[in-house]
Amino acid sequence: MTPSDLEETQESIQKKIEETRERLRLEYDPESSCRYDSVDLRRLWEEDGFVAGYLEGRHYVVAEAVKMIDESLQWRKELGVNDITENSLQKSFLEAGMHYFRGYDKEGHKLFWFRLKIQAKDGRTLQEKKRYLVFWLERFVKQEPGSLLTAVFDMSESGLGNVDMDFLRFFINCFQVYYPRLLAKIIIFELPWIMNAAWKIVKSWLGPDAIDKLKFLSRSDVQTYIEVEHLPLHMGGTDAFEYIYPPLPEDHFQAPMSESPNQAEAADLDAKESDQLGARPRKVCFAEEGDVDSRGKSARRLTTTFKGSLLHLSPAVELCFGQSESDRRCVILLHNITKHPVAYKVRTTAPDKYRVKPSSGSLELGSSVEIMVSLHGSSQASPQDRFLVMAAEMEAGVPGDNQDLAQFWKEIPKAKVMEHRLQCQVLQGVVHTNNHHTDLTNGTGGQQDTHTMLLKLLAGTRRLEQKVDRCLWTESVLIVLVTVLMAILSCCLFTRHTGLGMF
Numbered sequence: 001m002t003p004s005d006l007e008e009t010q011e012s013i014q015k016k017i018e019e020t021r022e023r024l025r026l027e028y029d030p031e032s033s034c035r036y037d038s039v040d041l042r043r044l045w046e047e048d049g050f051v052a053g054y055l056e057g058r059h060y061v062v063a064e065a066v067k068m069i070d071e072s073l074q075w076r077k078e079l080g081v082n083d084i085t086e087n088s089l090q091k092s093f094l095e096a097g098m099h100y101f102r103g104y105d106k107e108g109h110k111l112f113w114f115r116l117k118i119q120a121k122d123g124r125t126l127q128e129k130k131r132y133l134v135f136w137l138e139r140f141v142k143q144e145p146g147s148l149l150t151a152v153f154d155m156s157e158s159g160l161g162n163v164d165m166d167f168l169r170f171f172i173n174c175f176q177v178y179y180p181r182l183l184a185k186i187i188i189f190e191l192p193w194i195m196n197a198a199w200k201i202v203k204s205w206l207g208p209d210a211i212d213k214l215k216f217l218s219r220s221d222v223q224t225y226i227e228v229e230h231l232p233l234h235m236g237g238t239d240a241f242e243y244i245y246p247p248l249p250e251d252h253f254q255a256p257m258s259e260s261p262n263q264a265e266a267a268d269l270d271a272k273e274s275d276q277l278g279a280r281p282r283k284v285c286f287a288e289e290g291d292v293d294s295r296g297k298s299a300r301r302l303t304t305t306f307k308g309s310l311l312h313l314s315p316a317v318e319l320c321f322g323q324s325e326s327d328r329r330c331v332i333l334l335h336n337i338t339k340h341p342v343a344y345k346v347r348t349t350a351p352d353k354y355r356v357k358p359s360s361g362s363l364e365l366g367s368s369v370e371i372m373v374s375l376h377g378s379s380q381a382s383p384q385d386r387f388l389v390m391a392a393e394m395e396a397g398v399p400g401d402n403q404d405l406a407q408f409w410k411e412i413p414k415a416k417v418m419e420h421r422l423q424c425q426v427l428q429g430v431v432h433t434n435n436h437h438t439d440l441t442n443g444t445g446g447q448q449d450t451h452t453m454l455l456k457l458l459a460g461t462r463r464l465e466q467k468v469d470r471c472l473w474t475e476s477v478l479i480v481l482v483t484v485l486m487a488i489l490s491c492c493l494f495t496r497h498t499g500l501g502m503f
Helices: 003-028 038-046 048-057 062-079 091-096 123-143 165-178 193-205 208-212 263-278 402-411 444-502
Strands: 099-104 110-115 149-154 183-189 214-217 311-314 318-321 329-336 342-348 354-357 360-363 368-375 386-393 418-426 430-433 436-439
Touching: 003 038, 003 048, 003 062, 038 048, 038 062, 048 062, 062 123, 062 165, 091 123, 099 123, 110 123, 123 165, 165 193, 165 208, 208 214, 311 386, 318 329, 329 342, 329 360, 329 386, 342 354, 342 368, 342 402, 360 368, 360 402, 386 402
Parallel strands: 110 149, 149 183, 183 214, 318 418
Antiparallel strands: 099 110, 311 329, 329 368, 342 360, 342 386, 354 368, 386 418, 430 436
16 A cells, blocks of 8 residues: 555545544534533544544444444443442452453453453342443553453353353443454453353354454463463463452553653663673674664664654554663654644653653654663563653744753643554564574573473473373273273172072
8 A cells, every 4th residue: 555545545534533523413412412421522522543443343334333432422421431440349359350451462462361260140240240341441441542452261160150141242242332443352261162052152242353353272272372471370371470459460551651760860870881781792783784873872773653643653563672782772763743843752661671862852843853762781671561652742932941841741631642652572582683693592582592491391291290180080080980880780780680590
């Protein structure tokens, strides 16, 4: 697709967004009728992405999207979605941990866990279970807007008594009507054969797109979609996490994302790092030819670009960090595409691990800035780390010193702030240098690879031991059954022989 074609597509989507809003005004008059919650009504008029999600869910058919929005927003008001908080939920649900977010699949989607063995069908708690599910979904949408999740139904040690068909129907409606652009996959782990009929019914409720997202997996193939470090021990993984409340698990964005230290502090830290690095031999350089920044230090760069309303941002999706010293730095390039100055700042979920310079500033019309993101000290990057780039348009002539920018960010309405999140990718094993491959088996990367291999070997050994135990148990049961059958057969033969002797 050419840039002109892409621009035409975006223009047509924008027209459909406006058409959808106009039809909602004409058909339902939401402002006068108080049909929707005021918070959702504001999002409907002000957030294009909010409307675009429903359009995408209905393949950009405006009439279908209008019906979907009306149904969804009425449901949100009826359930009181915007008023659901942690304190308003039944505490026993939070303590049990029926649902929670933890880890990522191989595509970088957040894992949303459903532990079926601790659930039970109970019509008296159905409404509260719905609110509990919506609490987690709303939390995810606000914390990571635009991201997808993978739902994992852990069916191990569960039975028919743990399957609530009414709740499953609500779960499916959430992703087909209420949150149409949120689901990446549904993983069903270790489905007992006795539940096949129930899940055939559930499958009939899914649309064609959702059926393609449904994956039935076992211990032998679950690692096709999820790395071993994000799988719990009973799934053959190495994550020894145990749910305990409070607090809520893996709550990356509950506290405001922190910025890097000020420039003076960062300079002192860089000086200390330089002294430490000077005492060690320099490792293999990852950067490709020409990828050396103005500071004379190589840094990882990507050519993909996110085209936002205020800034063009490269890379578009993720920052890649490796094991060598040169791989511990990445560059974020920002370019102002507006006719006014644009203030920017970069925040991270792991401020103790990363140094971002400059972490904030302003850009004039047509100007660009390179932001250096580097790992501090011996810190290691993690796929769970996130970066948030924020931008907002300033009035012409507003000075861009730190004091004015700090006040600017306090006063700017959130609706006027452009936000874009970047994920973190950890590169391991092999790096490139001048178009040649360099093996890291003798370095830190090799140690991590060996450690990972050992963990996988241990997990495989545990699986083999469990299979042997099951075989031995089955053998014992069969021996007992054969013994009982032989005893019964002997009794029958003896009785028959004795009976025949009496005649």
